[in-house]
Amino acid sequence: MRAMWKGSVSFGLVSIPIQLYAATENKNVALRQVHEADGGRIQYKRFCTVDGAEVPYAEIAKGYELPDGEMVVITDAEMAELPLSSQRTIDVLEFVPLESIDPIQYDRTYYLEPQKNAVKPYIVLRDALHKSSQVAVAKVAVRQRESMAVLRVHADVLVMTTMLWPDEVREPDFPFLRDDPPQIRPQELSMAGSLIDSLGEPVFEPEKYRDHYREALEEMIEAKVAGEETTKPAAVTAKADVVDLMAALQASVDAAKKSREPAPAKVAGSRTAVSKAAASKTDESEEDTAAEKPAKKPAARKRAPKKTA
Numbered sequence: 001m002r003a004m005w006k007g008s009v010s011f012g013l014v015s016i017p018i019q020l021y022a023a024t025e026n027k028n029v030a031l032r033q034v035h036e037a038d039g040g041r042i043q044y045k046r047f048c049t050v051d052g053a054e055v056p057y058a059e060i061a062k063g064y065e066l067p068d069g070e071m072v073v074i075t076d077a078e079m080a081e082l083p084l085s086s087q088r089t090i091d092v093l094e095f096v097p098l099e100s101i102d103p104i105q106y107d108r109t110y111y112l113e114p115q116k117n118a119v120k121p122y123i124v125l126r127d128a129l130h131k132s133s134q135v136a137v138a139k140v141a142v143r144q145r146e147s148m149a150v151l152r153v154h155a156d157v158l159v160m161t162t163m164l165w166p167d168e169v170r171e172p173d174f175p176f177l178r179d180d181p182p183q184i185r186p187q188e189l190s191m192a193g194s195l196i197d198s199l200g201e202p203v204f205e206p207e208k209y210r211d212h213y214r215e216a217l218e219e220m221i222e223a224k225v226a227g228e229e230t231t232k233p234a235a236v237t238a239k240a241d242v243v244d245l246m247a248a249l250q251a252s253v254d255a256a257k258k259s260r261e262p263a264p265a266k267v268a269g270s271r272t273a274v275s276k277a278a279a280s281k282t283d284e285s286e287e288d289t290a291a292e293k294p295a296k297k298p299a300a301r302k303r304a305p306k307k308t309a
Contacts, residue, residue, distance in 0.1 A: 015089075018158075029221070137149075191246060
């Protein structure tokens with residue numbers, strides 16, 4: 001991994017120099033825009049809408065558009081002069097329980113690595129944070145954007161997750177929330193709870209799941225590279241609209257239980273189709289061998305001695 005940012009964690013009067021690394025990466029298959037007829041890549045050029053000339057990247061500035069269409073031009077030099085106290089500092093503000101923060105506010109996650117002369121204070125903060133069962137709420141600026149952030153411990157490393165500001169989280173404004181709620185029968189609620197229990201797991205194990213779409217796309221690309229024909233995958237059967245909620249819940253519970261039943265154990269002494277075929281071939285070979293050998297003459301029967309009177 002390559003460090004994308006260097007700064008420090010400000011913890012009271014303690015300053016811990018750190019390096020910031022992106023903790024996640026996008027594994028999507030990169031696809032280019034090309035001309036379907038010949039595979040030529042599509043390119044975009046930056047043109048000015050006023051004079052029609054192509055503009056080099058060095059001459060591109062930022063602009064804020066007013067309601068009347070006028071543009072306020074802001075240069076990089078003017079952006080750099082803005083006061084930003086958290087530009088190179090992760091400023092810890094308070095400590096709160098993790099469950100008090102709704103995950104909807106989470107944005108991006110980063111690993112924090114201590115610089116060589118800051119390993120000890122880094123470990124002190126890490127262990128104290130882990131022991132407290134709390135997370136640190138901080139303020140930080142990354143890539144000319146100031147954000148709130150959460151510091152927590154993951155895999156013996158301090159992890160920082162930036163958060164959205166409160167006004168960046170939309171309010172759910174849906175008509176059904178303003179309508180009178182439908183009447184829910186206790187049996188329906190109980191059956192829904194049974195479905196949750198049947199699919200319940202003690203912990204989340206992400207390794208159990210795979211990105212089937214990405215795998216299918218990679219296989220299609222490999223087949224095209226090898227010059228093989230690709231086959232269209234079978235269409236997924238669309239689920240019917242829910243008519244009877246209780247029946248649908250019951251069917252879901254039954255399907256969940258069936259999918260989690262252990263595979264039936266093989267009966268001792270039973271043979272699979274492969275072993276049966278092998279045994280059949282063995283029997284046939286034994287019969288052929290016996291037919292090729294000359295038949296042995298039966299042994300002469302001994303006469304029983306006559307009984308005397």
